Amino acid sequence: MHLLSLSASAALLVSAVTAAPHGIKLLSWDEAHEKASALVSQMSVEQKVGLATGQGWEKTLCVGNTFESTNPDFPSLCLQDGPLGVRWADNVTAGVSGITAAASWDKDLLYKRGAYLGVEFRTKGVNMALGPCVDIMRSPRGGRGWEGFGEDPYLQGVSGSLTVEGIQDQGVVAVPKHYILNNQETNRKNSSSNADHRTLHEIYVWPYARMIEAGLGGVMCSYNQLDGTWACENEYILNTVLKEQLGFRGLIMTDWGAQMSNEPSANAGLDMTMPGDIVMGDGFSWWGANLTKAVEDGKVPEERVTDMAQRIAAAYYKMGQDKGFPSIGLNGFHREEAPEVLIPGIEEHTKIVRDIGAAAVIVLQNNDDILPLSGDLKKIALVGSDAGPIPQGINGCEDQSCAEGHLAMGWGSGTTDFPYLITPADGISSRAGDDIEVSTTFDDWDLETAKSVASDADVAIVFAMADSGEEYIDVDGNVGDRKNMSLWHNGDNLIEAVAEANDNVIVVINAVGAVLMPWIDHESIKAVVWPGLPGQESGNSLADVLFGDVNPSGRLPFTIAKNENDYGATIDPNFNVEYTEKLEVGYKHFDAHDIEPLFAFGHGLSYSTFEYNKLKVKCKDKKGTASASVEVSNTGEKDGAEVAQAYLEFPKDVGAPPKQLRGFEKVFLKAGKKTKVNFEFTPIDLSYFDEDSESWVLAKGEFTVHVGASSRDIRQSATFTL
Numbered sequence: 275m276h277l278l279s280l281s282a283s284a285a286l287l288v289s290a291v292t293a294a295p296h297g298i299k300l301l302s303w304d305e306a307h308e309k310a311s312a313l314v315s316q317m318s319v320e321q322k323v324g325l326a327t328g329q330g331w332e333k334t335l336c337v338g339n340t341f342e343s344t345n346p347d348f349p350s351l352c353l354q355d356g357p358l359g360v361r362w363a364d365n366v367t368a369g370v371s372g373i374t375a376a377a378s379w380d381k382d383l384l385y386k387r388g389a390y391l392g393v394e395f396r397t398k399g400v401n402m403a404l405g406p407c408v409d410i411m412r413s414p415r416g417g418r419g420w421e422g423f424g425e426d427p428y429l430q431g432v433s434g435s436l437t438v439e440g441i442q443d444q445g446v447v448a449v450p451k452h453y454i455l456n457n458q459e460t461n462r463k464n465s466s467s468n469a470d471h472r473t474l475h476e477i478y479v480w481p482y483a484r485m486i487e488a489g490l491g492g493v494m495c496s497y498n499q500l501d502g503t504w505a506c507e508n509e510y511i512l513n514t515v516l517k518e519q520l521g522f523r524g525l526i527m528t529d530w531g532a533q534m535s536n537e538p539s540a541n542a543g544l545d546m547t548m549p550g551d552i553v554m555g556d557g558f559s560w561w562g563a564n565l566t567k568a569v570e571d572g573k574v575p576e577e578r579v580t581d582m583a584q585r586i587a588a589a590y591y592k593m594g595q596d597k598g599f600p601s602i603g604l605n606g607f608h609r610e611e612a613p614e615v616l617i618p619g620i621e622e623h624t625k626i627v628r629d630i631g632a633a634a635v636i637v638l639q640n641n642d643d644i645l646p647l648s649g650d651l652k653k654i655a656l657v658g659s660d661a662g663p664i665p666q667g668i669n670g671c672e673d674q675s676c677a678e679g680h681l682a683m684g685w686g687s688g689t690t691d692f693p694y695l696i697t698p699a700d701g702i703s704s705r706a707g708d709d710i711e712v713s714t715t716f717d718d719w720d721l722e723t724a725k726s727v728a729s730d731a732d733v734a735i736v737f738a739m740a741d742s743g744e745e746y747i748d749v750d751g752n753v754g755d756r757k758n759m760s761l762w763h764n765g766d767n768l769i770e771a772v773a774e775a776n777d778n779v780i781v782v783i784n785a786v787g788a789v790l791m792p793w794i795d796h797e798s799i800k801a802v803v804w805p806g807l808p809g810q811e812s813g814n815s816l817a818d819v820l821f822g823d824v825n826p827s828g829r830l831p832f833t834i835a836k837n838e839n840d841y842g843a844t845i846d847p848n849f850n851v852e853y854t855e856k857l858e859v860g861y862k863h864f865d866a867h868d869i870e871p872l873f874a875f876g877h878g879l880s881y882s883t884f885e886y887n888k889l890k891v892k893c894k895d896k897k898g899t900a901s902a903s904v905e906v907s908n909t910g911e912k913d914g915a916e917v918a919q920a921y922l923e924f925p926k927d928v929g930a931p932p933k934q935l936r937g938f939e940k941v942f943l944k945a946g947k948k949t950k951v952n953f954e955f956t957p958i959d960l961s962y963f964d965e966d967s968e969s970w971v972l973a974k975g976e977f978t979v980h981v982g983a984s985s986r987d988i989r990q991s992a993t994f995t996l
């Protein structure tokens with residue numbers, strides 16, 4: 275039994291999408307394939323192969339370009355990184371990272387972020403945007419976890435789908451990555467990730483399934499192997515799962531240099547090789563002339579190459595790229611002078627970045643209501659290099675690998691150049707105005723100066739960071755993945771020193787993922803604030819929350835543990851990376867083993883308080899739809915938003931983790947007001963992946979719906995039976 279129908283929640287999302295602002299009309303897959311078939315049927319094998327083959331690394335201004343075809347005519351397509359903005363380009367926006375977007379739990383802002391990204395890629399002439407990243411944060415130390423939407427597949431699925439819809443509504447093909455089980459950087463090109471099929475589908479394929487329902491155009495396969503077969507030539511995950519089970523009608527491209535063979539990858543379902551060369555920059559290719567020859571030799575059926583070209587052309591037609599698509603306005607590899615291509619309305623993008631940055635600030639702790647900062651403060655101390663400028667300059671290191679000064683994004687190919695960077699010191703000073711004195715020290719090692727600056731302030735705010743990125747850059751012995759979970763640059767000692775000198779300490783952490791907090795019980799440390807990786811507007815977003823202009827509503831998209839070995843998975847240096855934790859990823863491991871986290875998945879405080887009442891659940895029909903509603907009231911004195919979260923406890927005999935996120939809604943409520951929040955559960959939400967029948971099966975029996983403010987702050991529970 276396959277449950278491939280558009281889920282109710284996806285249908286809602288689709289209908290909420292208005293006509294694209296640029297008047298681009300998106301085609302259905304049927305219409306797009308019809309046009310593509312008419313084109314491709316006139317092509318020779320060589321022309322079809324050209325669409326499927328990249329021209330080579332650094333041969334063009336984009337990180338990847340296909341070959342163009344003449345008679346029939348089809349343009350060379352431009353592919354460009356990455357998940358948080360347009361890489362290697364001037365006059366673009368360097369916004370919040372995936373992990374920070376997810377921390378907003380705000381569907382409206384997630385869509386708006388996708389849409390502004392789409393506008394920027396399109397204006398710069400990019401046909402296919404290499405994002406979003408939906409790699410599950412399996413271990414907190416995974417180097418690229420910050421590019422994606424956290425540890426939970428449902429949150430990844432919603433965030434990924436809204437991002438894809440936003441990008442594609444602007445006529446740009448979204449290419450989420452890295453498919454699949456690419457959850458660490460260590461040995462990524464030389465290891466095999468091994469998971470059972472149930473785990474593969476329920477945790478890792480889940481976000482792709484939801485994005486395909488949302489009309490997804492492309493998928494990027496990853497560097498690693500699965501059960502000893504390279505991801506980009508793995509028949510099961512490409513042909514069987516994506517194309518047959520999920521009915522994916524777009525194209526599958528390789529990660530850069532992830533192709534390892536000619537015929538096996540073609541026959542397993544790969545559609546495009548990127549950037550085209552065997553070894554990046556060598557000018558040779560597994561495909562190109564080699565693929566044409568394989569067709570002539572009967573090793574790859576011509577229909578397979580026709581299918582590749584048709585899928586690529588269909589994605590192009592679906593997004594309306596055959597009409598008035600802009601020419602390339604990127605700066606290329608060596609920062610060529612590009613014609614200045616300005617993005618109309620970019621000020622609005624800046625505003626979205628600031629808004630989502632503020633909506634994503636997570637207040638983890640706020641003892642004595644030290645926040646928001648009150649109007650009668652006379653003096654604030656800002657301590658730590660993470661509050662200040664980047665010494666090497668905002669774009670001073672290869673792919674943002676400085677890891678000094680303020681941290682507003684991780685490093686690697688998933689970065690963009692900053693047009694400017696508002697540091698916390700900038701943002702706080704400008705909001706503090708003339709009436710509040712702000713003193714600073716950005717030296718993490720001079721603890722005496724830190725103490726003296728902190729000692730005579732009303733409030734001391736101490737900043738610390740932890741960074742990670744992609745494995746081609748080694749930063750202080752961190753080869754992509756973090757080598758430990760501690761704060762960098764003497765952060766723990768700096769925090770302790772400031773806490774000795776001042777009774778009112780606020781700790782602010784800019785980090786790629788969970789860090790250890792050995793100082794958490796210090797009584798001077800009143801608040802802990804987690805802005806994540808907010809991009810160019812960082813300091814403004816933070817100031818909005820610290821001063822109470824925005825009531826915080828960010829929630830953790832991952833678990834912060836007390837100890838590193840509390841987590842269910844870590845970085846594995848062996849060739850075989852066994853996913854032995856199976857379904858128990860993130861909070862599911864903590865729940866299953868009764869381990870108390872320091873801060874739970876879904877946690878985050880507000881300056882107001884919220885109550886939950888009147889949970890009602892009903893099974894709408896036995897074929898597998900159910901719904902729940904709960905009344906959420908703002909019982910505090912400040913207007914603000916609450917993120918109501920719905921976790922499902924499955925019938926006992928299906929072997930599911932204790933609780934799984936299956937719904938969330940962020941609702942804004944004026945002080946004293948209440949509203950009804952509804953959750954709709956689709957058949958997929960209520961199913962598990964059955965390995966024997968290799969399909970999703972509706973779970974039968976009693977379900978419990980747990981609704982609350984985090985995975986460990988359940989306020990109401992009720993049952994229904996299927």
Ligand SMILES: *[C@@H]1O[C@H](CO)[C@@H](O)[C@H](O)[C@H]1NC(C)=O
Nearest residue numbers: 363364365366614615616693
């Ligand atoms: C565009 O970017 C260039 C290079 O960073 C910069 O010199 C120029 O001022 C920018 N233009 C605008 C209008 O921001």
Ligand SMILES: *[C@@H]1O[C@H](CO)[C@@H](O)[C@H](O)[C@H]1NC(C)=O
Nearest residue numbers: 461463464465847848849850
């Ligand atoms: C992969 O790792 C194995 C074992 O660590 C090593 O023998 C082999 O040379 C590596 N291969 C590549 C391509 O790096």
Ligand SMILES: *[C@@H]1O[C@H](CO)[C@@H](O)[C@H](O)[C@H]1NC(C)=O
Nearest residue numbers: 552557558559560562563564
């Ligand atoms: C064809 O593939 C082989 C590897 O099988 C490679 O050595 C060769 O350079 C490729 N030919 C071209 C023209 O790229």
Ligand SMILES: *[C@@H]1O[C@H](CO)[C@@H](O)[C@H](O)[C@H]1NC(C)=O
Nearest residue numbers: 750752758760761762763764
């Ligand atoms: C953890 O790694 C960071 C970054 O490399 C380093 O600064 C720090 O000293 C390390 N901490 C520990 C406790 O090893």
